[in-house]
Amino acid sequence: MRFITSDRGSATLLLAAAALALVLAATPLGPALIGARDLPLALDATGLRLTPGLVVSDGLLAIFFLLVAIELRHELTGGDLAHPASAAVPALAALGGVAAPAGIYLAVAGPASAGGWPIPTATDIAFALGLLALVGRGLPSRVRAFLLALAILDDLVAILLIAVVFPHGMQPVLVVAALVPLAAFGVVARLGGPSTARTAALWVLGLAVWYLVARSGVHSTLAGVALGLALPSGPGATADRLLQPVSRAVVLPLFAFSASLIRVEDVVLGPVFVAVVLALPVGKLVGITAGGLLGHAVLGRRSPNPLRPAELVAVGLVGGVGFTVSLLMAQLAFAEAGTRSSATLGVLVGSLAAIVLSVAVVPPIARRSRSHP
Numbered sequence: 001m002r003f004i005t006s007d008r009g010s011a012t013l014l015l016a017a018a019a020l021a022l023v024l025a026a027t028p029l030g031p032a033l034i035g036a037r038d039l040p041l042a043l044d045a046t047g048l049r050l051t052p053g054l055v056v057s058d059g060l061l062a063i064f065f066l067l068v069a070i071e072l073r074h075e076l077t078g079g080d081l082a083h084p085a086s087a088a089v090p091a092l093a094a095l096g097g098v099a100a101p102a103g104i105y106l107a108v109a110g111p112a113s114a115g116g117w118p119i120p121t122a123t124d125i126a127f128a129l130g131l132l133a134l135v136g137r138g139l140p141s142r143v144r145a146f147l148l149a150l151a152i153l154d155d156l157v158a159i160l161l162i163a164v165v166f167p168h169g170m171q172p173v174l175v176v177a178a179l180v181p182l183a184a185f186g187v188v189a190r191l192g193g194p195s196t197a198r199t200a201a202l203w204v205l206g207l208a209v210w211y212l213v214a215r216s217g218v219h220s221t222l223a224g225v226a227l228g229l230a231l232p233s234g235p236g237a238t239a240d241r242l243l244q245p246v247s248r249a250v251v252l253p254l255f256a257f258s259a260s261l262i263r264v265e266d267v268v269l270g271p272v273f274v275a276v277v278l279a280l281p282v283g284k285l286v287g288i289t290a291g292g293l294l295g296h297a298v299l300g301r302r303s304p305n306p307l308r309p310a311e312l313v314a315v316g317l318v319g320g321v322g323f324t325v326s327l328l329m330a331q332l333a334f335a336e337a338g339t340r341s342s343a344t345l346g347v348l349v350g351s352l353a354a355i356v357l358s359v360a361v362v363p364p365i366a367r368r369s370r371s372h373p
Helices: 007-025 029-037 052-077 083-108 112-118 125-135 143-166 172-189 197-217 223-228 233-259 271-302 309-318 323-333 337-371
Strands: none
Touching: 007 125, 007 233, 007 323, 007 337, 029 052, 052 143, 052 197, 052 223, 052 233, 052 323, 083 143, 083 271, 083 309, 112 271, 112 323, 112 337, 125 143, 125 309, 125 323, 125 337, 143 223, 143 309, 143 323, 172 197, 172 223, 172 271, 223 233, 233 271, 233 323, 271 309, 271 323, 271 337, 309 337, 323 337
């Protein structure tokens, strides 16, 4: 169980789940599995239109975003990102890692498919850290710390993009209504020691926030973000300890399996596919490296624990693994099933390309770091 919930284990599970989905989708079982994923559930009384696939991507994935928000809050209040000098270089690298992939995507995909530009801008925290642990043995600890800070800031950008770029028929009244149980959630979380009644109340209030956000037209995973930011540090650490294994061992593999359940032979390998495949490994490498170098140049000697250019390249390579958030972006960006499948396959192939490049390039960088500490 410890391996499964580690960075390496989580990355392995994600890759295995996506590969299994692609293999099963190509077998005679494929149409039945895809049909079951997209089968409408009888929930008309709730006002929600859900399928098993949406239960995973809109419901269970909120747990992942809750944990991202807890980690983000911790880093912004008491971690490395709380200090402007420490946050400046990862922030510039993160912005470069968003701008360059978006630019490559737009240049290749063209105006007809411009709405998919956010897809290659995300870095998968768990996968990137797991990949660095596998291929970057010998790299100094500052490289992992830099990657973690960059990925957290990258997720912050992704959260903002989901909120701003992908709302559908937003109902502001329901958004405001969600603030009531959210405020109550924050108050109850601060009441004191653990108790069954308090835990039950938090679950009820959290579900109420999720339901209202889901009905509002804002993507429901943002409810997880709001709840994570509302948790104070103590309860947040407890929630992280309890839910992290569930997220890594169940939620993320389920989402990777559901999102990757596409028939490759039905995918049109057009501009969207090519744009995502190029933008993830190339755009992330160029953007993160350039942004990091710019940050070090601007800060000069004030830059804490500066990374060598080769170490920035290592971060840029593993940062090209999009997976979780990129797969979600692909689902949100395109309504047409064929285009969505093309974008999804592009995320998988682009992430695989980043993995292959990392396996080839990062170990020599790590060996050089060991010999020249």
